[in-house]
Amino acid sequence: MALILVTGASSGLGHDTAKALADDGHKVVVHVRNPARLTDAGDAARWKGVLLGDLTDLDEIHGVARQAAAYGRFDTVIHNAGVMRSPEAVTVNTIAPYVLTALMDKPGRLIYLSTSMHRTGSTDLSRLAAGTASYDDSKLWVTALALALASRWKGTSSHAVDPGWVPTRMGGPGAPDDLTAGHQTQVWLTTHHDVTPHTGGYWHHHQTQEPHPAAQDERFQSRLVRALENHTGVPLD
Template sequence: MALILVTGASSGLGHNTAKALADNGHDVVIHVRNSARLTDTDDTARWKGVVTGDLAKLDEIRGVARQASRFGRFDAVIHNAGVLHSPEVVTVNTVAPYMLTALMDKPARLIYLSSSMHRTGSTDLRRLTSGTASYDDSKLWVTTFALAVASRWEGTSSHAVDPGWVPTRMGGAGAPT
C-alpha cells in the first residue's frame, strides 16, 4: 500500500482522512502541532509515525519536513492543516504547504485542501506583505500553487480539493452533515 503524510491530523478532516486511509491498509504518517494534540491513544497504534511542529512558524515547518523525510519518499502528501481566523492564516494555509512541497522529496501525488471561498480571494500580493490577507486569499493562493505544481512537475499529480462546508471544529456546528 501507499505511504501517505496527512498534515493537521489531530482532529477534523485530517484525522478522519488519516483514519480512513490507515483502515484501508495504507501506511499513514500524521502531522500534529504538538504531541499534546494526540488525544485518542487508540489511534496511535494505527499510524506509521507522527511528526510534530507548528506550521505557523517557519523553523518548525522546516522541522516537519526533516521529520517526514525520515520515512522516505511519500506516495502522497495531503496538505490539510489550516486555520480560518488567525494572524497566521497565510503562513499555515499557503506558506507551509509551499515550503513542505519544496523541502521534501517529490511525492507521486500532492493534495492541497482549498475552499470554494477561494473565489473571493484577492490576487493583490500586497495583502500578503501587509498582513491583511484573508482565509479566502490564502485558499486562492494555495489553489494557484497546486495548479502550478501540476503543470510543472512531471510525474507528480497535484490537486486542489474543496471538501465543502463540513461540521468540524473549523467548519462549525452549523455546517450541513
C-alpha cells in the first residue's frame, strides 16, 4: 500500500480524500493546522500520522517539512490545503506547496489543488513579493508550478486538479457542484497507474481540460520558480 500525505485534511475535500485513501488500505499521513478539528469517529486510528503547522507562516511550513521527513519518501503528496482570503491565500495556496515540494524527498506523484478561477489569475509576479496577490492569482501560480514539475524530476509525475465549486466550509453551502466528485479525481490519480497523460495534466472530474495558457508556458513557469526561490530563499533543486 502507498504512503500518502494530504495537506489541509482536517475537513472538507482534504478530509474526504484522506479518508477514502485510508479506507482503501493506504498509509495516510494528514496535515492539519488544529488537531482539535479532527473530530470524525475513527480519525485517531485511521491515520498513519498527523503533521501540525500553520501554512500561513513560513517557519511553520518548514516545520511541516521536518515532520514529514520522519516518514521517509512519500509515494504521493496531495497539496490540498487552501484559503480564499488575502493576503494569506498566496502563502497557503502557492508558497506552502512550493516550499514543501522543494524541501521534502521527491515523491512518486505530486497533486496540487487548483480551481477554474485560476483562469482569471494574473501573471504579474510582482504581486508575490508585494503581498497583493489574489486567490485567483495564487491558483494560477500553483497550477503553473504543478505543470512545471511535470517533467522536471525523473520518477515523479505532477498534476493539477480542479475539484469544482463544492459545498465545503470554504466553498459555502450554496456551491453547486457535487461534493463527492470533488475528491474522487485526486484519489484516482493517486491509486491508478494507467493515467493518460502520465504527468502534466490539468484535471476536472477524471477529464483533462485546457488551463490558463500561462500555466503551460515554460517561460512563465521559469519566472514563477525564480520568483518563489527568491521570495522564500528555498531553491527548488
